[in-house]
Amino acid sequence: MPKGQPTAVPEDGLTTRQRRNRPLVCVHTGIGKGKSTAAFGMALRAWNQGWPIGVFQFVKSAKWKVGEENALRVLGASGEGGTVDWHKMGEGWSWIQRDADVSNEEKAREGWEQVKRDLAAETYKLYVLDEFAYPLHWGWVDVDEVIAVLRDRPGTQHVVITGRNAPEKLVEFADLVTDMTKVKHPMDAGQKGQRGIEW
Amino acid sequence: MPKGQPTAVPEDGLTTRQRRNRPLVCVHTGIGKGKSTAAFGMALRAWNQGWPIGVFQFVKSAKWKVGEENALRVLGASGEGGTVDWHKMGEGWSWIQRDADVSNEEKAREGWEQVKRDLAAETYKLYVLDEFAYPLHWGWVDVDEVIAVLRDRPGTQHVVITGRNAPEKLVEFADLVTDMTKVKHPMDAGQKGQRGIEW
Numbered sequence: 001m002p003k004g005q006p007t008a009v010p011e012d013g014l015t016t017r018q019r020r021n022r023p024l025v026c027v028h029t030g031i032g033k034g035k036s037t038a039a040f041g042m043a044l045r046a047w048n049q050g051w052p053i054g055v056f057q058f059v060k061s062a063k064w065k066v067g068e069e070n071a072l073r074v075l076g077a078s079g080e081g082g083t084v085d086w087h088k089m090g091e092g093w094s095w096i097q098r099d100a101d102v103s104n105e106e107k108a109r110e111g112w113e114q115v116k117r118d119l120a121a122e123t124y125k126l127y128v129l130d131e132f133a134y135p136l137h138w139g140w141v142d143v144d145e146v147i148a149v150l151r152d153r154p155g156t157q158h159v160v161i162t163g164r165n166a167p168e169k170l171v172e173f174a175d176l177v178t179d180m181t182k183v184k185h186p187m188d189a190g191q192k193g194q195r196g197i198e199w
Numbered sequence: 200m201p202k203g204q205p206t207a208v209p210e211d212g213l214t215t216r217q218r219r220n221r222p223l224v225c226v227h228t229g230i231g232k233g234k235s236t237a238a239f240g241m242a243l244r245a246w247n248q249g250w251p252i253g254v255f256q257f258v259k260s261a262k263w264k265v266g267e268e269n270a271l272r273v274l275g276a277s278g279e280g281g282t283v284d285w286h287k288m289g290e291g292w293s294w295i296q297r298d299a300d301v302s303n304e305e306k307a308r309e310g311w312e313q314v315k316r317d318l319a320a321e322t323y324k325l326y327v328l329d330e331f332a333y334p335l336h337w338g339w340v341d342v343d344e345v346i347a348v349l350r351d352r353p354g355t356q357h358v359v360i361t362g363r364n365a366p367e368k369l370v371e372f373a374d375l376v377t378d379m380t381k382v383k384h385p386m387d388a389g390q391k392g393q394r395g396i397e398w
Contacts, residue, residue, distance in 0.1 A: 034377050037240030179380040183228075184370070184373065197357060
């Protein structure tokens with residue numbers, strides 16, 4: 001079971017408290033299940049700490065992950081923990097006023113521009129950039145710029161990025177990287193996705 | 200991005216609807232982060248479907264995962280989705296009346312006995328058996344019995360089991376298995392666990 005103990009003490013001149021509160025960049029990648037699911041699970045802990053949470057869903061479908069969205073909306077509105085803002089690329093980011101004929105590539109870049117603005121303003125304490133690895137992998141958003149912006153972000157803002165094929169540079173830069181490795185999946189045996197499990 | 204399409208159609212004589220509603224046993228194992236976190240993320244989808252959810256936490260510490268617990272309790276009490284019962288081994292399972300000097304091995308077995316009773320009664324639609332892989336790995340609970348009980352469970356009851364070192368027999372039996380593979384963890388660089396991230 002996790003012990004919460006570091007395996008090495010770095011010679012960085014920081015106190016334990018400073019190291020304890022260091023903001024993290026986490027990446028959930030790999031072809032297995034659980035990348036986004038674990039990111040939304042992290043949001044439960046952040047919510048319990050009373051943190052403002054920003055979810056940016058870099059996916060085409062507006063219906064995708066409606067279960068997680070409804071749950072986090074109810075939590076955010078409960079008045080007991082932190083707040084939750086849920087932004088969806090699939091229905092056109094809410095802060096954009098324009099025609100619908102914008103490419104997914106442009107939408108992805110618009111999403112990243114908003115993340116940059118929120119990081120600069122320290123709007124949230126946890127950012128879930130769901131499926132953001134895809135626009136990075138495809139070159140729609142420049143990974144070098146993303147790393148530079150994340151490296152220089154002010155305050156204590158944690159960022160989790162999900163999606164297959166996270167660029168190697170991002171993996172090298174991130175603090176915590178988990179590869180969700182598929183051992184077995186019911187679709188391999190002909191099982192279709194089902195309500196309550198896949199969505 | 201996931202397409203929800205099976206890669207093969209089995210010759211099992213079942214209709215698509217029958218296959219769609221087949222109950223699953225999921226295992227999240229491996230040494231990386233996200234095993235339990237993804238299981239609690241799955242609970243968000245189940246909650247959104249209005250399902251009764253039973254969490255059985257097979258860990259020693261009663262304080263562990265308090266963020267997820269608080270969030271799921273608020274969701275369960277919100278009246279909008281499903282219900283959530285959260286059972287903790289760490290403070291002595293709530294259904295047991297007895298002295299505190301019971302070994303963890305006995306507690307783990309008592310937890311499994313309650314899971315068996317609930318499966319027989321179809322109490323829940325999703326069971327999160329958190330860290331249950333440990334008592335199986337250590338031989339405290341017999342893996343052959345667990346597999347037999349899960350195989351014969353009535354109705355449509357989904358079960359997710361988390362923890363390192365899931366026994367090979369369980370992996371073979373399960374429908375969906377993900378190995379959370381550690382690529383990089385901040386504790387390797389001397390970072391301590393921090394509030395809102397680790398708990």
